[in-house]
Amino acid sequence: MRKGVMRPGHVQLRVLDMEEALGHYRDLLGLIEVERDSAGRVYLKGWTEVDKFSVVLRETDTPGMDFMAFKVLDDQVLEQLQGELVAYGCQVEVIPAGELNGCGRRVRFEAPTGHVFELFADKEQTGKWGLDAVNPEAWPRDLTGMKATRFDHCLLYGDDIDGTLTLFRDVLGFELAEQVVGEEEEKLALFMTVSTKAHDVAFIKHPEKNKFHHASFLLETWEDVLRAADLISMHDVSLDIGPTRHGLTHGKTIYFFDPSGNRSEVFCGGDYHYPDHPTVTWTGDKLGKAIFYHDRQLNERFLTALT
């Protein structure tokens, strides 16, 4: 049952060199640089996003994800879910309003897979970038790079995905849109949604806790994904795989790496989900096809290149 969690709100990523990272997230992906804070973090957003920012980059000496946050409907929902997280047994920490510029208080908790998540209800709304609120044009004229429209989801690797499924489904109201199951019906991968998207966050079972696989950004068309592939070659960016299609979610995709080794995805299309839809299941013996629908086999990097 939906509980008032709306959508992914932001992800904070660790990068080794901020200027190189901006060459990736701003100039190549085409995210809009919004501002920098007193801690040196840089805030960015996709041009269609109404909130002030969705990606925060923090320079440090190890890559990976600090946390991913979901926006909830209002403060009452935030209070309610904070209480339910505590009652469920999560360690909950409240981050005060303003710790991220323009963001209200955040309720932070750790999932059984070791990843840090946050909920928040308020963030300054600055509107779609470069467009008027009234009579908006189709798109801003001065976009760069891949022209990423929004931060869409993360794929995360961790050990206790059964525990994380229970937490996200029973406490936070996510639905299991798609899954991969093994021979004993054990869960190998979860694609979870709180919207009509095929996934808002996904998990793959892995022996270590708290590993980051990719942050994904939505493009409009398959032509845009091909154009992204051209840009990856033009700028000699490290390519993982693609352009190709996923079996899971059926999105059309390309994976590549930022200069710190964090994987990015841009994609378009794919399945949709409503609360009455049954979970789509892929079986472990078809994992290659589930991940890379055309190649029908995994590349080693997909399982091992994590930050």
Ligand SMILES: [Fe+2]
């Ligand atoms: Fe993805």
